[in-house]
Amino acid sequence: MEERLLATARDIHGLYPHVHIWGWPIATYLFLGGLAAGILLFATLYYLKGKEDDMPFTVKIAPIFTFFFVSFGSLLLVYDLHHKPFFWRLFTAFRIESPMSWGAWTLMSVTLFSLLWPLSFIDDIHEYLHERGWHRMEKITAWIIRMEHKWKLFRWVVMFFRKYRTVFAWILLFLSIILGIYTGILLSAFNAHPLWNNSILGPLFLTSGVSTGSAFVMWLSNNKKERKLMSTIDMALIATELFFIVHMIMGMQAGPEAYKEAAHLFLGGQFTVLFWVVFVGFGLVLPFILEALELKGLHIHPALPALLVLVGGFIFRIIMVYAGQMSEYHFL
Amino acid sequence: MRYAMAIEVNKCVGCGDCVVACQTENNVPLGYSRDWIVEVVKGEYPNLFLHFESQRCNHCEDTPCVRTCPTGASHVIEGGIVKVTHDECIGCGACIEACPYDARYFHPDGYVDKCTFCDHRVADGLDPACVSVCPTKCMHFGDLDDPDSEISQLLRTREHYTLLPEAGTAPQIYYLK
Numbered sequence: 001m002e003e004r005l006l007a008t009a010r011d012i013h014g015l016y017p018h019v020h021i022w023g024w025p026i027a028t029y030l031f032l033g034g035l036a037a038g039i040l041l042f043a044t045l046y047y048l049k050g051k052e053d054d055m056p057f058t059v060k061i062a063p064i065f066t067f068f069f070v071s072f073g074s075l076l077l078v079y080d081l082h083h084k085p086f087f088w089r090l091f092t093a094f095r096i097e098s099p100m101s102w103g104a105w106t107l108m109s110v111t112l113f114s115l116l117w118p119l120s121f122i123d124d125i126h127e128y129l130h131e132r133g134w135h136r137m138e139k140i141t142a143w144i145i146r147m148e149h150k151w152k153l154f155r156w157v158v159m160f161f162r163k164y165r166t167v168f169a170w171i172l173l174f175l176s177i178i179l180g181i182y183t184g185i186l187l188s189a190f191n192a193h194p195l196w197n198n199s200i201l202g203p204l205f206l207t208s209g210v211s212t213g214s215a216f217v218m219w220l221s222n223n224k225k226e227r228k229l230m231s232t233i234d235m236a237l238i239a240t241e242l243f244f245i246v247h248m249i250m251g252m253q254a255g256p257e258a259y260k261e262a263a264h265l266f267l268g269g270q271f272t273v274l275f276w277v278v279f280v281g282f283g284l285v286l287p288f289i290l291e292a293l294e295l296k297g298l299h300i301h302p303a304l305p306a307l308l309v310l311v312g313g314f315i316f317r318i319i320m321v322y323a324g325q326m327s328e329y330h331f332l
Numbered sequence: 333m334r335y336a337m338a339i340e341v342n343k344c345v346g347c348g349d350c351v352v353a354c355q356t357e358n359n360v361p362l363g364y365s366r367d368w369i370v371e372v373v374k375g376e377y378p379n380l381f382l383h384f385e386s387q388r389c390n391h392c393e394d395t396p397c398v399r400t401c402p403t404g405a406s407h408v409i410e411g412g413i414v415k416v417t418h419d420e421c422i423g424c425g426a427c428i429e430a431c432p433y434d435a436r437y438f439h440p441d442g443y444v445d446k447c448t449f450c451d452h453r454v455a456d457g458l459d460p461a462c463v464s465v466c467p468t469k470c471m472h473f474g475d476l477d478d479p480d481s482e483i484s485q486l487l488r489t490r491e492h493y494t495l496l497p498e499a500g501t502a503p504q505i506y507y508l509k
Binding site: 003004006007011012015019021050072082088097098103104192193256265325329331 | 341346351362363364365368369371372373374375376380384396397399400401402403404419421422423424425426428429430431432433434437438441442443444446495496498499500501
């Protein structure tokens with residue numbers, strides 16, 4: 001028997017009984033970052049495949065949302081900082097060893113591109129909104145088009161982006177993969193938290209993020225072909241996610257004591273129900289079944305599986321952020 | 333130069349002088365501390381054994397806190413001392429998450445704070461405050477690269493252990509049995 005007790009007072013918030021300094025803002029950001037990465041990945045990929053007219057929602061409309069997702073995510077990150085006036089220090093340094101450093105640069109670039117990408121399609125978007133009868137939104141695009149004609153520099157930037165869109169599509173495709181994988185690597189870089197510290201977490205977060213992206217497109221698109229394709233892709237992604245999850249837990253179970261303890265949080269510990277029933281059950285398996293039934297011809301509203309995947313993806317990140325901080329080495 | 337600390341656990345009485353000395357020397361805010369004492373009880377009743385460990389930042393050889401810092405605020409200075417530059421720190425908490433010893437915390441002013449091995453005293457040839465006040469003289473501070481230093485001799489001759497060697501950070505606080 002060995003018992004370890006703190007003998008002098010150390011009443012520091014967020015350290016005892018276990019580290020808890022990151023909460024819902026970080027989890028929400030990880031979710032929004034992954035979602036934006038997924039949407040942009042499909043937009044650029046299908047643009048490069050020459051499908052911009054067959055899949056207008058995927059390529060042109062869905063990316064509009066990503067600017068708001070990543071901007072709100074960035075605001076959450078700044079909100080979570082404890083030394084806020086110095087946040088600009090992130091951009092006076094580039095440290096390849098620190099995922100947060102290159103992640104910050106990636107996030108900033110993606111934010112910029114996610115604004116330029118839909119701007120380069122502004123005329124098509126305007127037409128699309130008109131066709132779908134979204135007149136309020138149409139007013140905004142009409143205003144942007146007017147501004148574009150009024151301001152030469154603005155017009156020049158948009159035209160430049162439009163001219164070299166294929167090059168930018170490749171860059172953005174690459175950046176979206178980095179953004180998606182970074183949301184996982186950010187956590188897996190912490191050796192002090194065995195639950196996070198596994199190399200499958202990056203691919204797992206990327207897959208989950210792309211899955212939420214496909215769910216988002218599936219939900220809001222009005223094009224049957226687009227929906228069917230996204231639904232099929234989402235099924236493959238969910239299957240991959242399930243494989244990664246089993247793999248992750250097997251890896252931890254085969255590891256040293258601290259890793260077995262981390263796995264126990266999901267295998268009988270306090271996150272068991274939330275993880276297996278709420279996330280895996282309702283966020284992965286159920287939408288997979290619904291999507292499969294829909295492909296078989298059963299009429300299921302696409303919003304249902306899509307919302308399950310999106311809520312599931314969010315809950316997954318909440319679980320990982322909270323459970324990860326509970327999994328640690330015991331020096332006390 | 334490689335600074336390290338060796339602490340004789342059987343001489344330590346757990347008085348907490350090291351903790352108070354550090355708080356005074358470094359203006360540590362009330363309720364916070366850069367070092368702390370852990371009481372370790374081993375065995376089965378009635379055969380129980382007790383010792384104390386004065387703990388702090390381990391000024392590791394392999395520093396996950398410095399690696400994960402996005403701005404370079406966390407850095408290693410001459411002698412292997414791990415420090416934080418306050419006005420480069422954005423208070424993101426990455427280093428706090430990275431440290432397996434929970435040696436770092438958010439200062440009420442926002443930046444991350446931690447043990448500095450009292451580098452301002454060390455530069456003047458003095459021991460860190462915690463070492464200098466210890467009433468049982470159970471703490472020894474010195475340079476591991478100097479084979480004749482007291483700490484090198486102690487580590488050569490005495491059995492010792494470190495905390496969480498399995499975390500792989502090569503900690504530099506040694507506990508002499």
